[in-house]
Amino acid sequence: MRLLPVFIRLHEHYGPQHWWPGETPFEIMVGAVLTQNTAWANVERAIANLRRARALEPERILRVPPRALAAWIRPAGYFNVKARRLRNFCRWYLERGGYQALKKEDTATLRHDLLSVNGVGPETADDILLYAFERPVFVIDAYTRRIFSRLGLAEDGEGYEHLRRRFEAGLEKELRRPPAALDGACRDRVRLFNEYHALIVAHGKTVCRVRPNCPGCCLSRACPSKIIQD
């Protein structure tokens, strides 16, 4: 089985996801940190608090007392840890000259640089690269592992980097002879990766989360999800 046919099934079933939910690149980056191991609904409250406090900018986040920052992002959980991570990130962001300067960096450099921030791991970095900087980077998350491991398209102990490379290379290759059913707009890698990851989350959130390790999910006919079969 290839990766594009799976994408097409998901896309047909769930439709366009319009990710990332966020107004500006910086808001997207803040969301990426806040959503670590956290339900998005809780992140929205935290971001709403930041917006109400006019604190959706790196300068403000760095000036405000850390206690206050932690209080605003409280609904997102881990608020003490995340307050520190947000400050680390904002310090880095301003030191590098902000969005205009950062977007000039090539993707590999930018990724390496993002990973140097304490509190930004591989997935958060890739969220930021794909959704805030629009780079062709495929985001791997728990849903991706779960779903594609069941499809036999991911090894069990496969490392993050390895899996990401395989997805990026595999999709790039499949894009050279795109199936007719593939939406024209999604023949661009950034658009495709954007939509694909969003669809994986949508699928993981609804149908596929029957049980943490539902053995037949997405594979057998007993599974409530008939979406990705074959």
Add this chain to the structure above:
DNA sequence: ACCCAGGGTCATA
């Protein structure tokens, strides 16, 4: 009451 969510760091072996 329990399980989980759009992870990451740090200490230990």
Add this chain to the structure above:
DNA sequence: TATGACCATGGG
């Protein structure tokens, strides 16, 4: 390198 503890809120 590979586990385990830890962080913490809110919904099902």
